[in-house]
Amino acid sequence: MKIAVLVKHVPDTYGERRLDPATGWADRTAGDQVIDEISERAVEVALAHKDQDRSTEVVVVTMGPPQATDALRKALAMGADRAVHVLDDALAGADLMVTATVLATALRPERFDLVIAGNESTDGRGGMLPALLAEMLGLPLLSALRTVGLTEREVSGTRITDAASTQVRAQLPAVISITEQLPDARFAGLRGIMAAKRKPQAKLTLAALGLEEPRPRTVVTSTTAVPGRTGGPRIEDDGSAARQLADFLADRHLI
Amino acid sequence: MSTAPTTRRFSGLSARARWVVGAIAAVTVLVALVVLARWAWGLAGVQDFVARYPGVATGATRTGTPAWVDILHFFNLFLMALMIKSGLMIHRTRRPAAHWTRRGRALLARSRTRPATITLEQWFHVSLDLTWLVVGATFVVLLFTSGRWVRLVPTSWDVVPNALSVVLQYLSLHWPQESTWVAYNALQMLTYFVTVFVLAPISAATGLRLSELWPKQAAINRYYPIERARAVHFPTMWLFAAFIVVHVAMVMATGAVANLNHMFGARPGDSLVGVLVFTASAVVVAGAWLAARPVLLRPLAALTGKVTR
Numbered sequence: 001m002k003i004a005v006l007v008k009h010v011p012d013t014y015g016e017r018r019l020d021p022a023t024g025w026a027d028r029t030a031g032d033q034v035i036d037e038i039s040e041r042a043v044e045v046a047l048a049h050k051d052q053d054r055s056t057e058v059v060v061v062t063m064g065p066p067q068a069t070d071a072l073r074k075a076l077a078m079g080a081d082r083a084v085h086v087l088d089d090a091l092a093g094a095d096l097m098v099t100a101t102v103l104a105t106a107l108r109p110e111r112f113d114l115v116i117a118g119n120e121s122t123d124g125r126g127g128m129l130p131a132l133l134a135e136m137l138g139l140p141l142l143s144a145l146r147t148v149g150l151t152e153r154e155v156s157g158t159r160i161t162d163a164a165s166t167q168v169r170a171q172l173p174a175v176i177s178i179t180e181q182l183p184d185a186r187f188a189g190l191r192g193i194m195a196a197k198r199k200p201q202a203k204l205t206l207a208a209l210g211l212e213e214p215r216p217r218t219v220v221t222s223t224t225a226v227p228g229r230t231g232g233p234r235i236e237d238d239g240s241a242a243r244q245l246a247d248f249l250a251d252r253h254l255i
Numbered sequence: 256m257s258t259a260p261t262t263r264r265f266s267g268l269s270a271r272a273r274w275v276v277g278a279i280a281a282v283t284v285l286v287a288l289v290v291l292a293r294w295a296w297g298l299a300g301v302q303d304f305v306a307r308y309p310g311v312a313t314g315a316t317r318t319g320t321p322a323w324v325d326i327l328h329f330f331n332l333f334l335m336a337l338m339i340k341s342g343l344m345i346h347r348t349r350r351p352a353a354h355w356t357r358r359g360r361a362l363l364a365r366s367r368t369r370p371a372t373i374t375l376e377q378w379f380h381v382s383l384d385l386t387w388l389v390v391g392a393t394f395v396v397l398l399f400t401s402g403r404w405v406r407l408v409p410t411s412w413d414v415v416p417n418a419l420s421v422v423l424q425y426l427s428l429h430w431p432q433e434s435t436w437v438a439y440n441a442l443q444m445l446t447y448f449v450t451v452f453v454l455a456p457i458s459a460a461t462g463l464r465l466s467e468l469w470p471k472q473a474a475i476n477r478y479y480p481i482e483r484a485r486a487v488h489f490p491t492m493w494l495f496a497a498f499i500v501v502h503v504a505m506v507m508a509t510g511a512v513a514n515l516n517h518m519f520g521a522r523p524g525d526s527l528v529g530v531l532v533f534t535a536s537a538v539v540v541a542g543a544w545l546a547a548r549p550v551l552l553r554p555l556a557a558l559t560g561k562v563t564r
Contacts, residue, residue, distance in 0.1 A: 184564045
């Protein structure tokens with residue numbers, strides 16, 4: 001079986017994240033940049049299947065700036081077989097449609113049995129990419145899976161929404177997106193890190209994919225920084241603190 | 256995360272500026288003390304004092320350094336270096352590299368509650384600490400059963416004037432002719448005694464209080480709160496570090512080849528055995544220091560517990 005896992009290199013949620021006020025894009029120079037946690041889980045889903053069936057080929061695919069190689073290397077160190085990096089300066093600030101078009105073009109000739117993506121990235125949080133990709137590739141989509149079962153012919157799982165959880169299944173080839181209820185990713189060991197250096201990493205430009213320079217259809221009209229926290233009112237107990245507290249909560253319709 | 260209070264306390268100096276100012280101040284004080292001591296050396300009373308207390312306390316003599324001292328000394332310095340490294344790792348880590356949960360039954364006390372999960376950094380530190388306690392206990396037992404304790408534990412009050420005399424001799428640059436193969440000088444004796452029998456137990460007791468091994472419901476916790484232990488534990492590291500710096504400097508300055516033969520070669524004399532064993536030990540410690548990274552610690556921690564994110 002041939003599995004593609006989409007990974008994304010994102011600003012670390014552990015530190016402070018910023019938008020570039022001029023472009024409205026995520027500032028990729030502030031703080032650490034890491035492989036998205038949901039991407040790691042997606043890789044884990046593929047590798048768990050590879051543990052069962054050694055003939056499985058796991059290919060990690062990303063579109064992103066040069067630093068995104070780090071995310072690919074991490075996935076390779078965990079045990080993926082090879083990596084594909086779509087890298088082109090013209091792709092800076094790509095919106096969902098551009099990203100989906102480019103990734104679909106990169107994935108199509110490989111004829112994967114299964115494409116695994118996270119349900120949404122921690123930076124953009126669009127959550128639409130798996131659906132766009134499935135539409136463009138003409139494949140069925142099982143989104144927001146809490147569990148994944150995989151056989152030679154079929155993928156199945158529990159799909160969760162706010163309203164319900166549903167048992168779903170689809171014939172392969174298919175696209176799935178997973179949620180963070182799936183198991184934590186494994187750690188990359190020293191052997192994996194060393195082996196990752198020798199694994200093939202393909203770099204693809206727009207020209208190599210035969211695509212024109214993309215025109216994003218989304219425009220950022222404004223960005224606003226989250227206002228800094230201000231100190232709240234302070235209540236000293238002069239005998240009426242309980243009443244003041246109750247009034248404070250009642251004023252805000254909290255009680 | 257907040258470093259603001261410390262910065263303010265030192266009137267807004269950066270860390271590097273503080274180190275530079277501190278180093279300049281230390282050198283200035285040292286030079287002033289040397290000048291003072293050299294002046295005092297000329298006084299008749301001082302000459303008599305030094306003649307009366309040449310530097311070794313009564314009853315401190317016990318010739319020779321057996322191999323077990325050298326072996327335990329190596330393990331001690333190896334563990335001490337890694338304990339400082341792992342302690343600083345705990346101090347600096349904002350996001351643990353992994354978490355560790357005990358597998359199977361507890362070694363010391365059987366608990367009904369779920370085993371605690373600690374960070375990989377804490378696991379590393381505590382594992383080293385417990386090994387160090389075993390090494391230390393072995394050392395103390397052998398020290399007293401072999402009778403060698405007289406080299407470290409003062410048995411006579413003349414250790415104080417003798418130590419003063421040694422300080423004076425060093426500061427006035429009339430360094431004493433030492434024979435540590437036979438006995439330590441009074442200043443060494445006091446320093447080693449305080450390090451082994453005061454500083455080490457304090458750091459162990461405070462460290463134990465900070466660890467998950469300490470019972471959370473113990474009655475003594477009221478009088479020995481964790482905050483107090485935390486306030487003491489980290490500064491003990493600075494004292495150990497200061498000891499190491501001065502100790503290594505003095506060993507190297509007062510006949511390095513002979514001293515290294517005692518502590519790394521278990522022999523007197525001027526052969527190169529001690530130097531070679533010391534160099535090999537230093538390489539091992541440096542290698543372990545550099546190798547102590549999450550990618551290697553994780554598989555090590557997985558031998559005794561469950562390693563998770």
